[in-house]
Amino acid sequence: MVSWEKVCSPKEEGGLGIKDSQSWNIAAIGKLVWWIYYSPNRLWVKWVNQIYLKGADWQEYQPSGNMSWGWKSICRVKDRLASGYQNGQWLIDNKGYTMCSGYELVRHSFQSVQWHQYVWNGWCLPRHQFIGWLIAREDLQLKVKLFALGIAAHEDCLLCGSAPETHVHLFQECTYGRRVFSEIGKMCSLSVPTSNHLHWAGNGHGSQLKKGILLCIVMATYYHIWMQRNKARVEGCILRPELISNQIRREVKAGLQHVFYQR
Structure with missing residues (x-):
C-alpha cells in the first residue's frame, strides 16, 4: 500500500x-x-x-x-x-x-524522482501506467513483503520458484520475465537489456516517436508479467512468453492508434 x-x-x-x-x-x-x-x-x-x-x-x-x-x-x-x-x-x-x-x-514534500517522465509519458494505457508506477516505487505486494507480514507461506517467486520474489527479481532476474523480454526484443528487432528497462526505452533511440513506442512496450510488458504472476497465484498456470508478446503487441497497437486519433 x-x-x-x-x-x-x-x-x-x-x-x-x-x-x-x-x-x-x-x-x-x-x-x-x-x-x-x-x-x-x-x-x-x-x-x-x-x-x-x-x-x-x-x-x-x-x-x-x-x-x-x-x-x-x-x-x-x-x-x-x-x-x-x-x-x-x-x-x-x-x-x-x-x-x-x-x-x-x-503539504508533505518528498525528494524528486527521475522515473516519473518515463511512467507518465502520455503514450501508455492508464492501467499500464498505474502498475508501472507501483513497480517504480517498489510498492507491489510481492511474496517477500507478504511473507514478512506472516500472510504468505513462503517467499519464493511464483513464476520461476528459484529465488525470493522481490521487485528486482520479478522484473529483471526471473527466467520467465527474461523470456518475455526476449520475445519483445525479437518483435522489435532490438536487444533488450536485463535491467533498467525504462531508462533504456526513454533514452538513446532517436525520435520521440520511437521512444514513446518503446516506453509503451516496456510498461505493457511490466503489466503482463505482473498479471501472469497473479494468474499463477490464483489459477496455478501461466501463458507462454510468445503468447504474452502477442498480447502486448495488440494492446500497444490499439493504445497508440487511440493516441494518434485524439491528436
Whole structure:
C-alpha cells in the first residue's frame, strides 16, 4: 500500500499528483488570514477587527477560550502558515498569498524522482501506467513483503520458484520475465537489456516517436508479467512468453492508434 501523503505528492516526487484535500482546505482558509493582513476595507475584515481583534497585532494574536470554533480554526491556520510570513509579508510569492503557494507550504514534500517522465509519458494505457508506477516505487505486494507480514507461506517467486520474489527479481532476474523480454526484443528487432528497462526505452533511440513506442512496450510488458504472476497465484498456470508478446503487441497497437486519433 502507498500512504496517502505519497499518493497526494506531485508526479515529479513519485506521487499521483492528487490534491490533498486537507492541505488544500488549510490553504483556502489561509486566504482569510491574508485578507486580515492586507484587505482592511473588506466588510468581513472590518467585522473581525471590531469583534475579535480590537486593535491587537494579528501576527501575535491568540484567541481566547470562549470564541467560536470557526474563528479558532482561522487562528490555527495562521499559526500553521506562520513560517511563510515575515512582518506580515508572504515570503513564498512576491505577488502575495495564493492558495497554490499556501498548499506548497503545508503539504508533505518528498525528494524528486527521475522515473516519473518515463511512467507518465502520455503514450501508455492508464492501467499500464498505474502498475508501472507501483513497480517504480517498489510498492507491489510481492511474496517477500507478504511473507514478512506472516500472510504468505513462503517467499519464493511464483513464476520461476528459484529465488525470493522481490521487485528486482520479478522484473529483471526471473527466467520467465527474461523470456518475455526476449520475445519483445525479437518483435522489435532490438536487444533488450536485463535491467533498467525504462531508462533504456526513454533514452538513446532517436525520435520521440520511437521512444514513446518503446516506453509503451516496456510498461505493457511490466503489466503482463505482473498479471501472469497473479494468474499463477490464483489459477496455478501461466501463458507462454510468445503468447504474452502477442498480447502486448495488440494492446500497444490499439493504445497508440487511440493516441494518434485524439491528436
